[in-house]
């Protein structure tokens with residue numbers, strides 16, 4: 701259902717999305733209307749064929765930017781293979797998907813604060829300008845461990861991330877009470893995850909949830925992550941309206957996204973530390 705911006709339903713939905721982002725750092729979004737089953741089936745079918753190419757062919761995919769290469773022999777994540785692709789949204793269909801998703805999702809997650817409109821437009825447009833996606837295959841371990849962490853726990857270095865998967869579950873999020881919870885992603889849905897940038901911008905109110913991927917069976921898993929990033933120069937600055945001296949004193953100094961991203965690439969676990977007050 702497409703919501704009319706500013707309508708009662710829109711306001712109600714913004715409140716729900718904001719609460720989910722504050723309390724859980726993620727939510728499930730059903731998108732059967734904009735992402736027909738056939739497109740998703742076809743995408744994952746092609747993805748399998750892509751990963752079935754020879755190592756030699758896959759390794760030819762090299763780009764200078766971090767996280768954008770073919771990554772198939774990483775000792776930290778030996779059971780994961782991935783391709784990072786810049787500006788996937790330039791393709792017509794993907795562009796339409798992105799146009800729908802990003803502005804609506806970023807608007808909805810920040811609009812619940814009732815901020816002046818310029819903050820909302822800044823989020824919708826600037827915060828998503830250099831999005832990229834990662835196609836990921838998780839392989840089953842030969843040691844036949846029943847329970848294998850194939851992607852270690854982390855928060856995302858994005859504004860928002862959208863993940864979709866095919867058939868095999870595996871994504872887990874860490875609750876605020878320190879419990880790992882398996883995320884069930886229905887076939888016609890995606891999970892939206894709050895990244896570090898939205899956490900900093902919201903003065904820590906929105907929760908950048910820690911997550912990981914665990915395989916529990918004998919089947920390999922395919923997933924796609926879409927990472928919404930601002931451009932390097934964009935300043936991430938907490939709006940005055942989200943600061944108060946009692947409950948929410950300012951937690952992050954203003955910083956450029958590029959400054960954060962260098963910190964993320966060298967130490968993802970502590971990447972936001974440099975901006976903490």
Ligand SMILES: O=C(O)CCC(=O)C(=O)O
Nearest residue numbers: 836856863871913923925
């Ligand atoms: O594969 C997934 O379900 C999640 C991937 C992820 O968290 C990431 O690439 O940052």
Ligand SMILES: [Fe+2]
Nearest residue numbers: 854855856911
């Ligand atoms: Fe992630």
